[in-house]
Amino acid sequence: MDLTSASINFSIIYPEISLLIAAALILVSVFHKSANRIAPYIALIGIVVSIAMIFKQWGHQESGFFGMITCDSFGVTFKLIFDVTALLSLLIAHRYMISKGINRPEFYALLLISTMGMMVMANTTDLIVIFLGLEIMSVPLYVMAGFAKRSLWSSEAGIKYFIMGAFASSFLLMGIAFIYGASSTTDLRRIVADFHFIMSNSPAYMLTGMALILVGFGFKIGAVPFHSWVPDVYEGAPTPVTAFFSVGPKAAGIAALLRIFIFGFANVMMLSTVFWVLAVLTMSVGNILALKQNNIKRLLAYSSIAHAGYILVALTVGGNDAISAAIFYLVAYIMFNLGAFAVVTLMETRSGCKSDFSELVGLAKVHPYLAAVLTLFMFALAGFPPTAGFFGKFYIFSAAIKSGYIWLAVIGMLNSFLSVYYYLRVVKTSYFDSSDKSFIPVKYSLSIIIVLVITVIGTLGIGLFPQQFLNWSQSALFAFL
């Protein structure tokens, strides 16, 4: 295999291209008067084609475009993760956007391009391309967060995300500059090839660069102390966008962190300590802050911070077990978190609802199935067997204990027990509380039902057959780095 292949081989970016073509079609269709209605379908087709292309790439290991793209199992796995996320978010979004009167075709184009950006991030070993991918992912996200322009909440979420996002990107870029200064290249493969030499040559530059890159991606996954934007943006953004936020950019950030810090700059002592501290802080702060929330979206925001913490535990540990556990956890998390957001979105399509806890009261009486599904997702988030959430945590913590990070595992487990409290509050409110206000029934739509079915099957399926999923996530371990 020629690692610095000069070949301009389009077949390795077919999934990206399909998304791009769909986005372009949507943008062209804007001028048609029924664009609102056809745009989601174009987007859907684009994603499905993209998924098909990914399956064609399965198992191929290729590099192209002068080494700027590496199409390896790791990247392809993440491409699939991004596509599934986009697909589910799209299905969640459709009815919501109509009910809130913000169903504009551009939204779907932005969703597609953002997904494409994530793919770019995950499928390269070049830091500059990772940076560009990050920007292609983020710029649409800024707009999507503020998409409900006339809502003060949404536009505030947009500006906050924009400022913090651009701030973080600047640090990331500075980090890349330092790495470039130390190694004369931004290609991770070349850096790793000469790693010891470069490290002995200019250690301070390399370490600064790593720290700043870590900060940049830590921001994307919502690691403490770079997390402050998460709750505000999650609360303010339109709910389907929040759903997308809570998994898409997070998965992309983790892909980049894995590629750079686990496959790339492994065995740097200082890094593992920093990861250790970040993991502990992220888990604890996320969980503790979630205790007092009265808004479900905000609660899920803090919970997503906590979950990023669990994944950081896996990154701290390193090694094949932990990485496959991280990928496993990520997939599981996508399932039950998007499921939870689908329920929240469904609740919010009722007029006048703001996702406050009080709006859940009576859910179990009016919609017993929906309440049961919500309960399942909450238990999965809290990590009960036999849901996917339990095995995600089980693999991560057992990997940690096996590698001797016993305290980290203990803190992680304590945290996951703490988290039960607030997840249980959601269940308790929807089952056991009563109020004088009557519950306004929700209207199901086909797309939401599809999402709920997929996520329920995913949550339970991964829990009942964790082995198959673990094998699958282990197959993602092969990367060019």
Next chain:
Amino acid sequence: MNLDAVIFIISAIVAVLGASMMIFQRNPVMAVLSFMVSLLAQAVLYIQLDALFLGAVLIIVYAGAVLVLFLFVIMLLNLRTTKELGPSSSLMRHLGKYFLSFLLIMEFVFIIKSSFFKGASLVGVMNMKPEGFGTVTSVATLLFTKYLYPFELTSILILVAIVGAVVMARKDKNIDRPTENKLGKN
């Protein structure tokens, strides 16, 4: 002290001063102009570092386009007055922030001072400046061969930025059915 050094010192001071003036300005128009001064000085530094092409691009793109866009928005929103910001807060309240930024600069300076690299022995690094370093040709050659893919990515980035800007700034008429009320969440 040779001419190079004099130019460096002057433009470095101008760049830093311009930047400082920008962040301490209360009037946005003045801030844009200060930033422009800083950028011009930075362009001089670029050219000193043999980045002739990029120096020119910096002036054209930044000073010529991006900052004009800033000015344009300021004019559009009629922001020349600073009343709406309210009274400025005291320096003391921000002392921690100054300190943090100062620490960051100190860290960087220390790192740069302590371990400026001996990169010459790296693979692909030349001791001598190659012919035509920093000219349009040399940059363009790389841009359309090795960096073709990232270059194309920037086109997507700019496309999406345009779409985003249009979506955000457009005043909606028919397409946007009114939400419940202006203050309504989402």
Next chain:
Amino acid sequence: MSEYLFLVPLFPLIGFLINGLLLGRLPRSMIAFIACVSVGLSFILSLFLFFGLKAMPPEIRIVEQVLFNWIIAGSFHANIGFMLDPLSAVMIMVVSGVGFLIHIYSIGYMRGDTGYGRYFAYLNLFMFSMLILVLADNFLFMFVGWEGVGLCSYLLIGFWFEKKSASDAGKKAFITNRVGDFGFLLGMFIIFWQVGSLNFTEVMASAPQVFVSGGVLITVTCLLLFFGATGKSAQIPLYVWLPDAMEGPTPVSALIHAATMVTAGVYMIVRTNVLFIMAPDALMVVAIIGVVTAFYAATIGLAQNDIKRVLAYSTISQLGYMFLACGVAAFSAGIFHLMTHAFFKALLFMCAGSVIHAMSGQQDMRYMGGLKKYLPITFLSMLMATFAISGIPGFSGFFSKDEILWKSFSSPFGNYILWAVGFITAGLTAFYMFRLIYLTFYGKERMDEKTKAHIHESPKSMTVPLIILAILSVIGGWVGLPHLFGFTNNFEHWLEPVMRKTNQIIAARRINEAVGETGIEWGLMIATVALVLISIYFAYLIYNKRTELATSLREKFSSVHKLLLNKYYIDEFYGAIVIRPLIYFSLFLWKVIDVAVIDGFINGMASSYDDVSGTLRTMQTGRVRTYATIFLAGVVIIIAYMVFY
């Protein structure tokens, strides 16, 4: 036969799926039928499996059935698999048998409740989880059942969620349990880390090679497992949830919070007896916690007025006995008591339910009295159960409790202090149980007229299970008649294959120590019985002296009566010197230690987290500039650490 093992938990699951997915759209009779039949089938199958197992030679009495490989990672594997051995055979019989009776009882008890379908769905789900718990062939699968029963317990305690106290109690139970689960999970991780397997057979086989007997690691592991057990089985310090759990429907209290789920901790320790026997220090902790809990809860039980709370503290106390048995390495005695306790305590709760049913929901014993003539079947059944729990010779509780007390004295891990505390507790038990009987069934009728008009014996569906359990409470102990009476202890013999390693170790330790003598054993037994009878007499004096006594009871205790000479004097003396302080002590324990200190500690922990949460929240000002400042501080610190450290 054994190839049908997986059907045992599957039947209730099917029942749950039907009732759960149709959400009570079926007619009520159909719901009850499905729920009861599914559990009944499990019970019948359990019986067949038991006799199938009995037919096998003792050495190979172990059947493992692997449905499929759940997780395989290198050498590690965990199955969805079941293991039938003498221990789990006993457990599934008890669980499905008692469970079946309680299902039948529920038909009558829950009649008229709006959540009928939901109730039976939860109950079936509970049976499924509990059977998984006892049948699982590895720790991980057992943990699934462990969590499942916790979840069902939560759902059922909060079943009448219109009452705020009910849903709060559910949450408290759940969270306290999770604290214990933390220990269990951590213990499990250590076992996995050291042994590389979670399968019971493999762990037990290789544990002696892997762990150093009496070493730190095995002690820590066992203590962690025991910590998990204290959560589920309501021992100090995690018992606080159980009294509150009485907010649930009474059949639920009978099934989950008396007979089955709360004994899961005991089962788990017996299941891992090979590990515990290698950690004598951990065993000592188990024994001490067990006996202290037994004493402590019995003391609190003295002063309770809510009939179900008396029983709840009594359950905690009896569970303490089981842990005492485990702690002195008399594992089979622990399981024996678990079984007899399941019979009589389920019966007690069901009788209490019947009383509450008759009293139109009144649970306070101060407003009862004289119910004997209204509820004859309930009264007789409850009397049988009370005799059993008090340890009247011939009744089931006598044999199991006596064996525990004897073992706590004679076992190489036991000593006379453990015995003495257990001995006193036996007296207390008899006292508070007979206090309950006298307050409820004898004396003046203290209820109001309206309630009085409603008093009626419960329907057949409720009384028939009572009668069956009453019979079991009497004869249930006869499977384990002690050696002392010239029998071979069948029960102990049956469990022998499970305890083989343990018995060898105990036998090895015995060589150096004096084997308990028959004379001492007789002496202790007689002492216990005497204490129990005296306690009953005092209960009778104090709670019944102003009313005419039933002649039969007077005759029964006449010998004791004469023995104590002066009724009036003793009464005064006892009242002033023993009972009054004891009651004050009991109130002190309950009001101060239980409610203020331990509850306060748990609530305080929650509220201190809330405080931390509140403090951290102030950083989340909603202002971007603050966020950027926190961000920058993070950056500065990370760079400083990475570069300058």
Next chain:
Amino acid sequence: MISISSYVIVAAVLFGIGTLGVLISRNIIILFMSLELMLNAASLAIIAFSRELNVIDGHVFVFLILAVAAAEAAVGLAMVITLFRNKETLNIDRFNLMKW
């Protein structure tokens, strides 16, 4: 001859000023310019490293970064217009509907 490290130090100082601008400016427009300044500073550092290493790849990076900066500015300013329409102010501290 001025050593290249001096240029990098200038870049670091500019970067620090940019961060300070983000931390203290209340006007969103000035805050945006501070963000742009941070990107500029990174670019300057890359140019300096490129000169030191005599590897021209850095120039290409800076070219790409210019595009990124322009894109960010365009989106950000469009958002400013929306915000101003909603709230008639650009004081960043006034945007704190969501907290805790």
